[in-house]
Amino acid sequence: MAIVPPTRILLGPGPSNVHPRVLRALSMPLIGHLDPAFIALMEETKHLLRATFRTANALTLPISATASAGMEACLVNLLEPGETAIICVNGVFGTRMVDIAERCGASVVLVEAPWGHVIEPEAVERALRDAGQAKVVALVHAETSTGAWQPLEEIARLVRAADALFVVDAVTSLGGCPVLVDQWMIDACYSGTQKCLSGPPGLSPLTFGPRAVEALRRRRSKVQSWYLDLSMIERYWGEERVYHHTAPISMNYALLEALRLIEEEGLEARWARHERHHQALKAGLAAIGIGLHAEKGHQLWTLNSIRIPDGVDDAAVRSALLELFGLEIGGGLGPLKGQVWRLGLMGESSTEANVLLALSALERVLPRCGYALNAGAAVEAAARRLAGA
């Protein structure tokens, strides 16, 4: 009996839908990780990752584990016991960074904002002033748990001026909205394959700039994780090809194919596509009186955190969408559980068809769950928006 999963339209917080070419790449027969053909594939992957991160960083490669491992890789390689890390927390993933930094033995200084709001540069400036010499300032560019879109440039300037390293989580932004690693002076950045890159989950693209690499070279202690020790991984992915682990071949096929698709579409065109579909969805929701959770002016194109109308049963709506339409959306996390739905329009999932489907499905399901609405209004508003009216 072969595995045949149900057909789903993935509009949750990830994974997103995957292009048939990526699925075909996954099914290609394996080759060895030291095969010359695989080494050529590694080189092309590094090249296309650099283009996607908008960086010239030599140390740009996929970590052989999911995005959370990319987060851990950045922190365990840059932090040594007793060093100070300023970590910005306005959602689940900032909280996770704190947990990891503490496991590194770092002294963690929090900069907090309400979930759904962004971190203000002034707050980071104060923390930099008060904390003594910080080694790292870390924050989340696109908070998947809240839908908030964090501006980076001003904070980057403050971090650079304080001679700290700027670590950015771009898991839900890379490939869906601008992530300009070099221009924005990001020292270390990581992402995941299963969001706007539209690959399967399993790898974490990562890039380290010259200042971060310098910090690696100057470490006094070994990195606490052997598997995530970037100095070793760098040599495995570099010209020396020093054996470290066995690269997950099929996942690397898939990532490369996904990156080729991004190159073919063009990054700017892809960003514009994500923006257009987000705006249409938002217009449609507004037409039936439903708003987004994240602060105005800071709402992600890639992940919409939708306020659940009062009295509507969170889980009942999600179950109905899945059962009736094969449509997956996500629930809220932590304090936002039961308060928001998370509707991703990422990578291959960001299409006009999916915007219209999501809205018409909600128009069918919400009235049964006690929310009165003007049927057709959401779809109509979104379609007008898509038509440029």
Next chain:
Amino acid sequence: MAIVPPTRILLGPGPSNVHPRVLRALSMPLIGHLDPAFIALMEETKHLLRATFRTANALTLPISATASAGMEACLVNLLEPGETAIICVNGVFGTRMVDIAERCGASVVLVEAPWGHVIEPEAVERALRDAGQAKVVALVHAETSTGAWQPLEEIARLVRAADALFVVDAVTSLGGCPVLVDQWMIDACYSGTQKCLSGPPGLSPLTFGPRAVEALRRRRSKVQSWYLDLSMIERYWGEERVYHHTAPISMNYALLEALRLIEEEGLEARWARHERHHQALKAGLAAIGIGLHAEKGHQLWTLNSIRIPDGVDDAAVRSALLELFGLEIGGGLGPLKGQVWRLGLMGESSTEANVLLALSALERVLPRCGYALNAGAAVEAAARRLAGA
């Protein structure tokens, strides 16, 4: 331009060939990691992994990274700073365990044997007596770097009597030769998907017995790796389904399909197949005067480390096999570089056809590389052996 890798017959140290059903599973469309259909798949995976490990351990699941991460997961979860780990080293992977245990802040006591030899129980007994209370004794069941097959039962009894935890690397044995976790009193065991399980590389099946779980519960400090913190991963894979990371969906499809194929074949039949093809290969090599490196009586069925005849150029032979026949075998690692080839007959790669092909390819290539042989003798000897003569 889609990715089309060259066709290879994978007889290296891994990855091995993958069954078409596993490739098809890889190419199935994605579903969400919280989808009820994915949760059913997780349950079946745990069930079949328990059968493959021959264990009733509740905590049996795949780590979402390659086998080296499984090694790290065992050690970082069981060791706390200042505790003693006795680590047996007779090849690359024991050496790697030492590196990881030291990164845990453990006090490491080495038990060594020459590469290609096995660890004697007396040596472990001495270490247990001299080291004070050891928390962990770790060794490699099937040393992929040497081809040595380590007996476990007697050492297990010593470890249990000393009230330490027995950690076993079964990366190159699970699914290819007996790994009897419960009967042999193994407390923690890990493997990889890309060897005798014949899946793509990328996941690390792992099992923790009651004594290892008890040690987890009693930890005084947090596990130094967030990504590999088994108490968190256990809740993600358990009934609570507490969000940890996003499981690599496609890899999990592939592992499940590979485990179903193993169940259909039957573990005993699979072990017998691996033994038969190893014996035939060995007989064929012996007929042209070529021997194995590992100690007699302790040669793995799954991975043959072949002594390179004097004067023969290691790399030239491997390149010729790859270029002329699409046949991959591995080179030696560390002190065995240039001294051995590593020829794996694992999972789907362990077939009569591959034994005959490998030998006839060697019969073609070796004479060009300066090794005189009686053409046809190797294939003839192997075929006789396969025919049961």
